Amino acid sequence: xxxxxxxxxxxxxxxxxxxxxxxxxxxxxxxxxxxxxxxxxxxxxxxxxxxxxxxxxxxxxxxxxxxxxxxxxxxxxxxxxxxxxxxxxxxxxxxxxxxxxxxxxxxxxxxxxxxxxxxxxxxxxxxxxxxxxxxxxxxxxxxxxxxxxxxxxxxxxxxxxxxxxxxxxxxxxxxxxxxxxxxxxxxxxxxxxxxxxxxxxxxxxxxxxxxxxxxxxxxxxxxxxxxxxxxxxxxxxxxxxxxxxxxxxxxxxxxxxxxxxxxxxxxxxxxxxxxxxxxxxxxxxxxxxxxxxxxx
DNA sequence: TGTTTTACCTGTGAGC
DNA sequence: TGCTCACAGGTAAAAC
Numbered sequence: 001x002x003x004x005x006x007x008x009x010x011x012x013x014x015x016x017x018x019x020x021x022x023x024x025x026x027x028x029x030x031x032x033x034x035x036x037x038x039x040x041x042x043x044x045x046x047x048x049x050x051x052x053x054x055x056x057x058x059x060x061x062x063x064x065x066x067x068x069x070x071x072x073x074x075x076x077x078x079x080x081x082x083x084x085x086x087x088x089x090x091x092x093x094x095x096x097x098x099x100x101x102x103x104x105x106x107x108x109x110x111x112x113x114x115x116x117x118x119x120x121x122x123x124x125x126x127x128x129x130x131x132x133x134x135x136x137x138x139x140x141x142x143x144x145x146x147x148x149x150x151x152x153x154x155x156x157x158x159x160x161x162x163x164x165x166x167x168x169x170x171x172x173x174x175x176x177x178x179x180x181x182x183x184x185x186x187x188x189x190x191x192x193x194x195x196x197x198x199x200x201x202x203x204x205x206x207x208x209x210x211x212x213x214x215x216x217x218x219x220x221x222x223x224x225x226x227x228x229x230x231x232x233x234x235x236x237x238x239x240x241x242x243x244x245x246x247x248x249x250x251x252x253x254x255x256x257x258x259x260x261x262x263x264x265x266x267x268x269x270x271x272x273x274x275x276x277x278x279x280x281x282x283x284x285x286x287x288x289x290x291x292x293x294x295x296x
Numbered sequence: 297t298g299t300t301t302t303a304c305c306t307g308t309g310a311g312c
Numbered sequence: 313t314g315c316t317c318a319c320a321g322g323t324a325a326a327a328c
Contacts, residue, residue, distance in 0.1 A: 001320080003322095035304090053304090078322090079305090079322060079323080080321050081306085081307090081321095118305085118307065119304090119307080119320090119321085120303070120304080120306075121305065121321080121323080122322090174299090177300085182300090184322085186322085186323080193321075194320090194321060246316095283304080284301080284320095284321075285321055286319090286320085286321095299327100299328080300328070301325105301327070302326075302328100303324095303325085304328085307320095308318105308321105309317090309318095309328105310316105310317090310319105311317090312315085312317105
């Protein structure tokens with residue numbers, strides 16, 4: 001389940017291999033991988049072939065590759081099970097392979113970028129670049145102040161230097177939803193999914209159903225600190241991998257699953273107080289928390 | 297307008 | 313052994 005740390009691991013893995021590389025061939029094996037793309041698979045293949053990739057940029061869970069001397073980018077969202085894999089040119093098909101992009105890099109030679117996705121929630125697209133609303137750099141990996149139009153409404157993530165803590169606290173004051181729901185709202189703060197929302201709330205000792213507007217400002221500041229700590233620790237450990245759902249560009253799993261305190265630990269003793277971690281149904285998914293040290 | 301629910305999708309494992 | 317069903321969850325559209 002790729003959230004900010006997992007997507008950043010993928011971004012930093014792709015960056016040296018793709019920056020400056022030319023696209024020499026594109027093969028769409030399953031058009032469902034293009035649900036975000038406004039045109040057809042044939043358009044997609046034709047529009048990419050021959051273009052040069054300038055960078056690999058991330059905001060929240062979105063990744064994109066600006067195309068040289070053009071006002072558009074190759075946009076990627078991994079969804080729940082998407083993988084971007086770097087493979088030797090002509091390598092055998094991956095399981096659930098949806099799109100293959102053959103590139104030629106001036107220093108690294110030829111290789112294939114494979115987009116594989118089991119649950120087909122992820123997708124690729126070619127999207128027009130628009131100016132960022134605050135004129136600051138778009139996100140991680142680029143100094144340019146432009147984002148794909150489909151990313152324009154996505155908030156900055158907590159690791160972005162241009163993220164405003166004050167704006168975040170102000171937004172919380174206006175939200176009458178539970179804080180867990182608000183943390184998952186990518187227009188409020190991006191990059192956080194179910195795993196890191198549960199972990200951050202556990203660390204900040206906040207019950208997931210606490211109304212966002214009821215959280216005092218100092219507590220909101222503490223929550224942001226915990227969010228950043230959890231994201232940075234997960235990033236340092238290569239992300240969170242359950243089964244084979246998330247891997248880096250070389251197909252390797254991350255280690256953060258061993259560091260989880262609440263997520264997926266239903267029935268285990270809370271590492272802080274020893275009371276059992278509880279699982280609560282929440283919006284077609286689950287919240288995991290300690291009812292003793294995270295009281296409403 | 298703001299908030300909540302639903303649809304999309306497939307592999308895995310539990311239960312029968 | 314083979315079948316059914318619940319579950320995992322990010323995003324956007326629909327419903328409330």
